[in-house]
Amino acid sequence: MSDNGQPIIELRDVWKRFGRLEVLRGLSLRLEPGHTTVVIGESGTGKSVLLKHLVGLLRPDGGEVYFHGRRIDTMSEIELVDVRRRFGFLFQGGALFDSLTVAENVAFPLVEHGRKPPAEIERIVEERLRMVGLDGLQARKPAQLSGGQKKRVALARAIALDPEVVLYDEPTTGLDPVRSDVINELILRLKQRLNVTGIVVTHDMTSAYKVADRIILLHEGRIVADGPPELFRTSTDPQVRRFVDGRADEKDLSALNE
Ligand SMILES: Nc1ncnc2c1ncn2[C@@H]1O[C@H](COP(=O)(O)OP(=O)(O)OP(=O)(O)O)[C@@H](O)[C@H]1O
Ligand SMILES: [Mg+2]
Numbered sequence: 169m170s171d172n173g174q175p176i177i178e179l180r181d182v183w184k185r186f187g188r189l190e191v192l193r194g195l196s197l198r199l200e201p202g203h204t205t206v207v208i209g210e211s212g213t214g215k216s217v218l219l220k221h222l223v224g225l226l227r228p229d230g231g232e233v234y235f236h237g238r239r240i241d242t243m244s245e246i247e248l249v250d251v252r253r254r255f256g257f258l259f260q261g262g263a264l265f266d267s268l269t270v271a272e273n274v275a276f277p278l279v280e281h282g283r284k285p286p287a288e289i290e291r292i293v294e295e296r297l298r299m300v301g302l303d304g305l306q307a308r309k310p311a312q313l314s315g316g317q318k319k320r321v322a323l324a325r326a327i328a329l330d331p332e333v334v335l336y337d338e339p340t341t342g343l344d345p346v347r348s349d350v351i352n353e354l355i356l357r358l359k360q361r362l363n364v365t366g367i368v369v370t371h372d373m374t375s376a377y378k379v380a381d382r383i384i385l386l387h388e389g390r391i392v393a394d395g396p397p398e399l400f401r402t403s404t405d406p407q408v409r410r411f412v413d414g415r416a417d418e419k420d421l422s423a424l425n426e
Pocket of ligand 1: 186189
């Protein structure tokens with residue numbers, strides 16, 4: 169694993185329910201620093217819920233969550249501030265602030281978390297926008313951007329604080345193949361140049377194969393397949409093939425026949 173063999177993130181037997189809905193059912197996972205792990209699985213299977221546990225936005229009903237060997241699921245909100253600033257979170261849907269400009273959106277975590285002077289913030293914002301290929305759009309509002317541009321602004325914001333870990337929740341959803349590939353390249357670059365540990369939730373298998381060191385298939389709150397991309401390309405397991413090839417089975421189609 170890392171130099172000292174410690175995972176950067178670890179989940180031990182994590183359970184989470186909302187009312188009567190059991191979402192995570194005993195999830196255990198160890199993530200290696202500097203690697204990109206892709207999480208795939210059907211809609212509603214708990215992928216976003218899993219990501220939120222990694223930064224204490226949700227707390228498990230059972231089990232434990234560790235970051236660098238420190239237990240975080242029992243931390244106070246104040247203690248979590250330090251943990252969260254080491255993460256970048258690209259939320260599903262982008263979630264830019266509509267009333268703020270591009271520059272203000274990217275600057276937001278810097279203003280919120282740091283005590284950097286305005287000139288320094290401006291420099292970082294410009295640098296991050298350059299990294300995602302959007303320098304020059306500082307003054308625009310989100311409504312004046314395309315879907316792909318919004319995702320890249322959200323990514324620039326997610327990496328504003330030099331995170332060790334970036335959580336990408338469906339970074340390519342809604343983008344054409346070329347724009348998707350720009351995001352894939354950015355994910356790869358952040359890993360290669362900044363040694364970012366990445367966790368990518370996606371339905372896009374092209375993206376998964378391109379960025380993953382490891383792929384995890386979630387089904388009904390459990391990990392049902394876990395391994396390098398090669399495993400998923402060649403697996404004959406019907407559960408894996410059903411998701412990876414996007415083929416509905418009898419049970420999936422039964423709803424249509426009613
Ligand atoms: N805060 C919450 N309160 C109640 N139910 C929730 C909450 N967050 C998620 N859920 C439910 O938990 C289940 C898993 O949600 P989650 O958002 O993790 O799905 P997902 O795997 O990310 O799906 P998608 O691929 O559609 O984004 C869903 O049934 C969802 O409705
Ligand atoms: Mg989701």
